[in-house]
Amino acid sequence: MGSKGQVLAALDTVSVNEAVDWAHKLDGAVAGLKLGLEFYLANGQLGYRRISATGMPIFLDLKLHDIPNTVAGALRAIVPLQPSILTVHAGGGLAMMKAARESAAENADKLNLKRPRIVGVTVLTSLDDKDLAAVGQSAPVSDQVKRLAELARSAGLDGVVCSPHEIETLRRDLGEEFLLVVPGVRPAWAESGDQKRVRAPGDAALAGADYLVIGRPITQAPDQRDAASRIALEIGAALGQKAG
Numbered sequence: 001m002g003s004k005g006q007v008l009a010a011l012d013t014v015s016v017n018e019a020v021d022w023a024h025k026l027d028g029a030v031a032g033l034k035l036g037l038e039f040y041l042a043n044g045q046l047g048y049r050r051i052s053a054t055g056m057p058i059f060l061d062l063k064l065h066d067i068p069n070t071v072a073g074a075l076r077a078i079v080p081l082q083p084s085i086l087t088v089h090a091g092g093g094l095a096m097m098k099a100a101r102e103s104a105a106e107n108a109d110k111l112n113l114k115r116p117r118i119v120g121v122t123v124l125t126s127l128d129d130k131d132l133a134a135v136g137q138s139a140p141v142s143d144q145v146k147r148l149a150e151l152a153r154s155a156g157l158d159g160v161v162c163s164p165h166e167i168e169t170l171r172r173d174l175g176e177e178f179l180l181v182v183p184g185v186r187p188a189w190a191e192s193g194d195q196k197r198v199r200a201p202g203d204a205a206l207a208g209a210d211y212l213v214i215g216r217p218i219t220q221a222p223d224q225r226d227a228a229s230r231i232a233l234e235i236g237a238a239l240g241q242k243a244g
Helices: 016-026 037-052 068-081 094-110 129-134 141-154 164-174 201-207 224-243
Strands: 006-010 032-036 058-064 085-089 117-121 159-161 179-182 211-214
Touching: 006 224, 016 032, 016 037, 016 224, 032 037, 037 058, 037 068, 058 068, 058 211, 068 085, 068 094, 085 094, 094 117, 094 141, 117 141, 117 179, 129 141, 141 159, 141 164, 164 179, 164 201, 201 211, 201 224, 211 224
Parallel strands: 006 032, 006 211, 032 058, 058 085, 085 117, 117 159, 159 179, 179 211
Antiparallel strands: none
16 A cells, blocks of 8 residues: 555445455555454454455444544554554544554554554545534534644644545645545546545546545455556546656
């Protein structure tokens, strides 16, 4: 995992066998796999280990959000699974994010394992300004994302999850080393689904996204590997055009 615009395929299913099948089909065609709350609650660590046994990097998207001590304890349980990237909600606050970062580092060191990179979820891509206002957040989405991203950096997190529309601003303000993990990415030939703030893969990569989280356009395609390859070609063409 290293260059811009790498694809993490979201295996949004509760079926371990289906997820394993997708993983094998996508091996070498994507940079890694995303496992979310639905899969983890249905299958737990045993299900997770079935997927990690494929050898592909795992983005474990649990969006942890609790008091600092509880989140630190959750990290103690998660570190032995060796996910490449893990999410916490940036809205949990500075102390919670620091506790996550410190627990991850401490427990990885004890077990002689590589520390998972921790990224803070800013504003879900299913939400817009009206949704934030409905829960008492008067600032527009763009301002809230920026505020939470800066808080995540202050807490020592490795990066954030943001929508494609905040990439340029966060990249400019937070630098090249700060990871931007971006869902809400849809090629032109796919439906946007329940995500409101979307963008094409090539555009998102060109804007500076490190990782593009893409699920249904890949997993629901008749040929998952072909769909992933089409997206990779789109990303490569956009980045190549910039380099040229």
